[in-house]
Amino acid sequence: MKYKSIFISDVHLGTRFSKAKNLLKFLKENQSENLILVGDIIDGWAMKRKFIWPQTHSNVIQKILKKAKKGCKVTFITGNHDEFLRPFVPLFLGDDLNISNELEYKALNGKTYYITHGDFFDSITMTKKWLAILGDYGYDLLLYLNALLNFIRKKLGIKKYWSLSKYVKDNVKSSVSFITDFEKVLSTHAKNKGYDGIICGHIHKAEIRKIEEIEYLNCGDWVESCTAIAETYEGEFIIIDWLEK
Numbered sequence: 001m002k003y004k005s006i007f008i009s010d011v012h013l014g015t016r017f018s019k020a021k022n023l024l025k026f027l028k029e030n031q032s033e034n035l036i037l038v039g040d041i042i043d044g045w046a047m048k049r050k051f052i053w054p055q056t057h058s059n060v061i062q063k064i065l066k067k068a069k070k071g072c073k074v075t076f077i078t079g080n081h082d083e084f085l086r087p088f089v090p091l092f093l094g095d096d097l098n099i100s101n102e103l104e105y106k107a108l109n110g111k112t113y114y115i116t117h118g119d120f121f122d123s124i125t126m127t128k129k130w131l132a133i134l135g136d137y138g139y140d141l142l143l144y145l146n147a148l149l150n151f152i153r154k155k156l157g158i159k160k161y162w163s164l165s166k167y168v169k170d171n172v173k174s175s176v177s178f179i180t181d182f183e184k185v186l187s188t189h190a191k192n193k194g195y196d197g198i199i200c201g202h203i204h205k206a207e208i209r210k211i212e213e214i215e216y217l218n219c220g221d222w223v224e225s226c227t228a229i230a231e232t233y234e235g236e237f238i239i240i241d242w243l244e245k
Contacts, residue, residue, distance in 0.1 A: 002031045004108055007229040009038035009117065009201025010221035012081065013057040014047040017223045020056040026228065026242045027063045035064065035072050036103065038201040038219050039079025039117025046081070068097040075103055079117035079202065104195075108235035111196035111215070114189070118202030118218075121185045146224070179203055183218075187211040199229065206239050 012018045046052070068074040076099040078085045085091075091099040103115040182203055190198040197215030206220030206227035217237055220227030226242040 001029070001230075002233075003230040004032065004233055005034035005036060005105075005231040006030060006032040007036045007038055007115075007199055007217070007219050007231075008041075008222070009079070009219035010040040010204055010223065011037075011060070012040055012043040012046065012221075012223050013060060014043040014051070014053055015223070016052055018043075018057065019222050019226050020054070020060045022226045022242055023222050024056060024059050024063060026226070026240075027060070027067070030228075030230070030240070032072060032230070035067055035074045036105070036115060036199075037064070037074070037076045038115060038199065039077050039119070040081040040201060041076065041079070043081045044084045065097070068094065071096060074098075075100060077101065077103060077115060077117055080119035105199065107231060107237075108233070110235075112194075113197040113199050113215070113217070114193060114195040115199045116186075118182065118186060118200040121182065121189065179205055183207070183211060183216055187214040187216050190214050206241075208237055208239055 008023070011020070011023060013020060064074060074097045076085070076097075078089060078099065078101050085099055086101060089099050089101050093099070101116070105113045105115050107113060186198050186200055190196075191212070191214050195214070197217060199217045199219070201219045201221070203218065204221035204224060205218055206225055206229075207216060207218040208229070209216055215237075217229050219229050220239070228240045228242070230238050230240050232238060
């Protein structure tokens with residue numbers, strides 16, 4: 001498929017849970033004029049603990065660079081897990097590849113969107129990094145349990161994928177409250193700055209919805225859900241679900 005723009009976040013290359021193989025297939029089968037990477041593409045936190053970098057992760061980076069070389073405008077927005085890049089921004093690596101902390105995006109529908117990973121609006125990440133890192137360990141544990149449960153699911157011949165971590169995010173009161181607060185804070189910021197919408201990542205929950213008059217779009221992730229946001233040539237924003245592809 002061909003789109004005006006594709007937005008991807010939270011790939012977490014450098015971790016065992018990154019679905020790099022799925023992403024590589026997605027990048028091969030979907031083309032766009034713009035590819036905007038909305039943070040946490042590379043997981044510097046995880047690589048400090050244990051260096052994991054299989055060939056599939058290199059293949060993803062190579063594919064992104066190849067897209068830029070062929071004229072796709074690639075913008076890399078930094079996130080908290082790839083914050084090691086922030087001292088170097090803005091960084092321009094040729095005409096079609098740049099690294100930034102944020103971006104203003106003019107869509108085909110005439111609206112203007114503020115693009116940020118989202119961690120700047122997460123009080124825990126910004127003020128209590130030790131607690132954020134501890135939470136990262138807890139999230140890794142959920143992903144380990146996910147892998148175990150889905151291994152058993154496949155052995156039992158059950159086809160439908162089920163995510164424990166997604167269930168926790170959707171049903172545990174404190175998690176639901178955090179996500180709701182996060183969405184409201186970002187939408188309020190976009191409104192105060194005069195934007196029509198906001199495009200972000202960070203919380204690993206793909207979403208397109210209106211919060212009051214502000215359009216809130218979250219790219220999701222590539223460790224569980226394998227989702228992306230795409231802008232069609234009709235000016236519509238859609239969520240692409242690549243989990244079962």
